Amino acid sequence: LPAVIRLVPRDPLRMDPAPLSRLYLDLGKRGAEAVICRALDDLTRRLNRIDDAHRGCDFAAIGLETRRVRVIAEQIGLTEVAEVAAHVIDCSADGNGMALGATLARLIRVTDRCVTEIWALRGVGS
Numbered sequence: 001l002p003a004v005i006r007l008v009p010r011d012p013l014r015m016d017p018a019p020l021s022r023l024y025l026d027l028g029k030r031g032a033e034a035v036i037c038r039a040l041d042d043l044t045r046r047l048n049r050i051d052d053a054h055r056g057c058d059f060a061a062i063g064l065e066t067r068r069v070r071v072i073a074e075q076i077g078l079t080e081v082a083e084v085a086a087h088v089i090d091c092s093a094d095g096n097g098m099a100l101g102a103t104l105a106r107l108i109r110v111t112d113r114c115v116t117e118i119w120a121l122r123g124v125g126s
Contacts, residue, residue, distance in 0.1 A: 013080055013110070013113050013114065013117060014079040014080040014083075015077050015078060015079055015080065015114060015117065015118075016077035016079050017077060018077060019074075019075060019076050019077035020032070020036070020076060020077050020118070023035055023036065023076075036076060036118065039072050039075065039076050040115055040118070042072055043069060043072055043073070043081075043111060043115070046065045046066075046068055046069050046072075047069065047107070047108060047111060049061070049065045050062055050065045050066060050069070050088075050104065050107075051104070051108075053065065054100070054101070054104055057097075059092045059093075059095055059100075060092075062088065062092040062100070062104075063089050063092040063093055066085050066088045066089050066092065066107075067085075067089060069081070069085045069107075069111075070082045070085035070086060070089070073085060073111075073114075076118075078111070078114045080110050080114065081107070081110050081111050081114050084103065084106050084107045084110050085107060087103045087106075087107075088100065088103045088104055088107050091103050
């Protein structure tokens with residue numbers, strides 16, 4: 001039998017620390033962490049809505065929710081998430097189901113990695 005090769009996509013992770021730094025300077029540790037928690041919770045809820053809309057082939061809802069994901073990502077410095085969200089928006093506007101599925105999967109992967117990285121950075125600063 002041939003060997004099974006497991007493919008594990010690793011997208012480059014780009015984040016801009018400036019928005020998070022500004023939050024901590026402006027709001028202090030507690031305030032910044034509260035804002036970040038709300039933003040990450042909002043991202044999660046919106047990704048779930050996008051997934052539901054994708055299953056229902058609701059391209060308009062996908063575009064709307066993904067625009068909101070992009071804004072949140074930009075506000076907290078998730079550069080890669082914002083960029084991939086722009087690609088999802090383009091695919092949903094084009095009605096390209098195949099590309100949309102691939103870019104949505106990438107959006108979820110990148111968001112998961114960014115969220116993990118934010119919490120890891122938070123742990124360093126604690």
